[in-house]
Amino acid sequence: MLTVLKETLSLFDRAEKLELALVFVIVLTVATLEVVGIASILPFLTVVSNPEMIHEQYVLRYLWGLLEPSDHNSFLFTLGLIVFGLIILTNLFNAVSHWLIQRFIWLRHHSLSTRLLDRYIRQRWEFFLNRNTSELSTNILSEVQQFVGQFLMAGIQLLAQGLAGVLIVGLLVAIDPTLAVIVSAVVGGTYMLIFVAVRATQIKLGHIRTSSNTARYRHATEAMSGMKDLKILGLEEAFLRKYEGPSYRYSMAQAKNAVIAITPRYFLEVLGFGAVMLILLYELRQQGTASNAIPVVGVYAFAGFRLLPKMQQMFYSGSSMRFTAETLSGLKRDLVELQRSEEPAPVHVSAPIESFGLRNVTFNYPEMGEPTLKNVNIEIATLSSVALVGPTGSGKTTTVDLLLGLLEPTSGGLVLDGNLLSASERIGWRSHCGYVPQQIYLTDDTIAGNIAFGESADEWSMERIKKAAQIAQIDEFIEQELPEGYLTVVGERGVRLSGGQRQRLGIARALYNDPEILVFDEATSALDNTTERAIMDAIEQLAGTKTLVVIAHRLETVRKCDIIFVFEKGELIDSGCWDELLSNCDVFRSMVSEDSMGKGRKPNQTATP
Ligand SMILES: Nc1ncnc2c1ncn2[C@@H]1O[C@H](COP(=O)(O)OP(=O)(O)OP(=O)(O)O)[C@@H](O)[C@H]1O
Numbered sequence: 001m002l003t004v005l006k007e008t009l010s011l012f013d014r015a016e017k018l019e020l021a022l023v024f025v026i027v028l029t030v031a032t033l034e035v036v037g038i039a040s041i042l043p044f045l046t047v048v049s050n051p052e053m054i055h056e057q058y059v060l061r062y063l064w065g066l067l068e069p070s071d072h073n074s075f076l077f078t079l080g081l082i083v084f085g086l087i088i089l090t091n092l093f094n095a096v097s098h099w100l101i102q103r104f105i106w107l108r109h110h111s112l113s114t115r116l117l118d119r120y121i122r123q124r125w126e127f128f129l130n131r132n133t134s135e136l137s138t139n140i141l142s143e144v145q146q147f148v149g150q151f152l153m154a155g156i157q158l159l160a161q162g163l164a165g166v167l168i169v170g171l172l173v174a175i176d177p178t179l180a181v182i183v184s185a186v187v188g189g190t191y192m193l194i195f196v197a198v199r200a201t202q203i204k205l206g207h208i209r210t211s212s213n214t215a216r217y218r219h220a221t222e223a224m225s226g227m228k229d230l231k232i233l234g235l236e237e238a239f240l241r242k243y244e245g246p247s248y249r250y251s252m253a254q255a256k257n258a259v260i261a262i263t264p265r266y267f268l269e270v271l272g273f274g275a276v277m278l279i280l281l282y283e284l285r286q287q288g289t290a291s292n293a294i295p296v297v298g299v300y301a302f303a304g305f306r307l308l309p310k311m312q313q314m315f316y317s318g319s320s321m322r323f324t325a326e327t328l329s330g331l332k333r334d335l336v337e338l339q340r341s342e343e344p345a346p347v348h349v350s351a352p353i354e355s356f357g358l359r360n361v362t363f364n365y366p367e368m369g370e371p372t373l374k375n376v377n378i379e380i381a382t383l384s385s386v387a388l389v390g391p392t393g394s395g396k397t398t399t400v401d402l403l404l405g406l407l408e409p410t411s412g413g414l415v416l417d418g419n420l421l422s423a424s425e426r427i428g429w430r431s432h433c434g435y436v437p438q439q440i441y442l443t444d445d446t447i448a449g450n451i452a453f454g455e456s457a458d459e460w461s462m463e464r465i466k467k468a469a470q471i472a473q474i475d476e477f478i479e480q481e482l483p484e485g486y487l488t489v490v491g492e493r494g495v496r497l498s499g500g501q502r503q504r505l506g507i508a509r510a511l512y513n514d515p516e517i518l519v520f521d522e523a524t525s526a527l528d529n530t531t532e533r534a535i536m537d538a539i540e541q542l543a544g545t546k547t548l549v550v551i552a553h554r555l556e557t558v559r560k561c562d563i564i565f566v567f568e569k570g571e572l573i574d575s576g577c578w579d580e581l582l583s584n585c586d587v588f589r590s591m592v593s594e595d596s597m598g599k600g601r602k603p604n605q606t607a608t609p
Contacts, residue, residue: 004321007332008155011112023104023156026097031164033090035171038299040086042175044079045295047072101156105148112331113144119335122342125406126366134221138214139334146213147327154320161310161317168307175296179282183275183300187308190271191315194264202260202322208253210326215246261319265312272308276301346427351516352416352547355381358402359420361412365398371410372398376572378565379415382516385540385548387558389591390567396551399567400521403549405429434510436523440502444491447478451486451508462486468511473538474504500531507538517547525553532557555595564588 009017043060046053051072054060069075117140120127172180223230223239230239279300283293357379364371373395380386380403388396401407405414405426413420414429421429442450451468452460465486469475482488490497490505497505503523510518520539524532536557542548543560552558559578566574566581566588574585581588 004155004325004328007328008152010336011331012108016108016111019104023097023100024159026093026100027156027160028163030090030093030097031160031167033086033093034164035167037083037086037090038168039171040079040083042295042299044076044083045298047076047079049291049294097160101153101160105153105156108152109144109148112148112335113140116140116144116331116335119338119342123338124341124343124408125401126408127338127341130366132218134218135214137221138217139330142213142217143210143327143330146209146324147331150320150324151327154317154324158314158317158321161313165307165310165314168310172300175299179279179300183279186275187268187271187311190267191264191311194267195315195318198260198319199322202257202319203325205253205257205260206323206326208249209257209323210330212246212250212253216243216250219243219246257319257323261316261323264315268308268312272304276304343427344424346431347422347424348428348431349416349421349425351432352382354417355379356403356414356416356517356547358399358409359412359415361402361409363398363402363407364410371570373402373570375412378403378572378575380547380549381562382547383544384562385543385550385560387550387552387561387564388567389552389555389558389564389588391591394567395570396567397521398570399565400519400549400551404433404435404519431513432516434513434515434518436503436506436510436518436520438522438525440506440509442491442497442502442505444489446484446487446489447482447505448486450490450505451512453509453512464512464514465508468508471511471538471542472504472508473534473541474501474508477501477504498531499527500535503527503531503535504538507535515546517549518542519549521551522553523550524557555592566591 009020012020043057043063046057046060054064054072054075063079064075067075067078069078120136120140169180169184172183219239219242223243230236276297280293280297283296284290287293287296358376361373361376362371363373376395376399378399388399390396398407402409402414405421408423408426414426415421416425416429443453447469448460448462448465449455449457451465466475469478469486478488479485506523518539523539524535527535532554539548539550540560548561550558550561558564562577563575564578564581565572566585568587573587574581576584582592
């Protein structure tokens with residue numbers, strides 16, 4: 001229990017811990033008020049059933065002296081008003097505490113999910129190579145909700161009900177210790193027995209809930225993002241079946257847990273009724289007359305009326321916490337432990353004056369035995385255009401990711417004008433780089449918003465957007481063919497763009513921040529030859545104004561590059577201009593001859609350039 005509390009507190013910052021303390025104080029006040037409310041019934045019922053007791057009992061005698069009533073009835077009326085007032089106050093505090101608890105819970109939903117997203121996006125690039133991205137989304141959107149809505153809420157309820165329960169039992173002990181001990185032992189014992197009996201089942205159900213929740217999110221995401229392949233291959237049924245399994249297990253786990261959590265209520269209602277009967281008989285025997293027995297039985301009945309739902313709620317809360325306990329460990333792992341693997345804060349570095357590149361770089365992907373890159377040395381002169389070529393899997397993309405400062409070399413490093421960059425400088429270096437991937441990711445936003453990626457309408461510069469579009473040679477299309485020009489919505493719900501148009505938009509996006517270095521990672525490989533040529537023309541226009549780094553499968557597209565680096569099996573085996581390599585490098589020569597025989601060629605498609 002203490003570990004759970006410690007782990008939960010580790011997720012909160014100082015202000016949140018203070019807020020939780022305030023919630024605790026309010027909960028304690030409500031519990032105390034509730035017990036005072038219950039206790040106040042005793043003198044009231046005593047006066048109703050046996051007015052003589054006013055002058056015999058100390059509390060009643062004191063109250064009589066304090067209130068100085070004219071007769072018994074007005075004393076009874078005043079007592080009634082006090083009890084009534086206490087009940088109103090208790091309920092008022094209950095409402096306030098409800099608001100404070102709900103506010104605390106849902107603001108934690110906000111802060112924890114935001115912090116989790118923050119934690120994820122600050123991880124090193126290697127982190128994203130190993131984790132399933134739909135699992136990360138599930139954690140942010142669903143697991144945090146389960147944690148606050150079920151685990152945390154249940155924890156606070158358990159505390160609130162537990163405190164009130166302990167105080168009520170304390171009151172009953174003060175009235176009649178033997179009876180209180182018997183009743184608490186029977187009722188509490190029943191709950192404890194059931195709680196222990198269902199432990200293993202609930203832990204198992206909780207595990208099923210977590211794993212099936214992640215799986216159903218993953219299958220839904222995969223179906224939506226691979227819709228084209230799914231349709232063409234006719235995989236509707238197969239995907240549906242994949243989703244159905246975890247979805248069914250998730251729902252059944254929820255249903256079974258809900259039933260387990262509510263089951264003791266049925267026992268306890270029967271038990272509660274039996275207990276009141278027993279108390280009545282016991283008190284009748286003890287007190288002799290019904291009028292003497294009524295006050296105690298009344299308090300017990302009222303206390304039971306308050307206590308039994310609390311016991312049930314405590315059981316329910318305990319069950320919920322157990323069922324969703326895995327969300328706590330998952331969140332702690334990602335929120336607290338991932339802090340250590342965050343990227344360092346960027347440190348600004350100036351753009352290279354002469355050159356940048358890799359020095360003696362060896363790189364191992366995590367958990368891969370063999371290094372992917374072995375002792376690579378690359379120097380790229382500023383404003384030159386270079387290409388990385390080589391068979392598939394030879395290490396071109398890995399090299400580019402190292403050049404972009406995304407991956408951290410296992411040994412060796414990124415060099416800028418001859419100086420080795422530190423980890424923080426490597427992050428700062430990225431601001432000089434623009435990147436155009438093979439698949440351009442379009443957000444559900446306007447053309448302008450997609451070019452000024454990440455900036456909102458009041459931040460972006462239309463002048464820079466238009467300039468970037470012009471260099472990428474897509475300005476005419478945007479202005480003349482799109483219904484609302486730069487403000488036309490593209491992406492999921494917007495205008496569809498051809499492959500070539502998407503790539504140009506990607507180039508415009510990369511150009512928007514006016515980086516000194518532009519990297520094209522197979523940016524034209526998915527296009528037909530005509531479109532590819534047109535895009536390559538646009539890229540070549542940039543030669544001499546930007547440093548260009550191009551990965552291309554079709555060698556013809558990089559013929560004009562100043563230097564071509566040839567990779568094979570993770571090693572840089574040669575470099576030089578097209579003609580030099582053609583006469584000196586066997587591997588390059590055979591690649592060129594394969595290329596010209598059409599192996600790397602694709603049929604002409606009808607995409608718009
Ligand atoms: N995330 C990863 N985890 C482990 N190994 C990886 C990962 N990404 C790439 N590799 C391995 O590293 C090697 C080089 O891959 P890389 O993508 O750099 O090659 P490439 O030359 O760009 O290939 P292609 O032309 O097919 O894109 C390959 O053997 C690949 O299997």
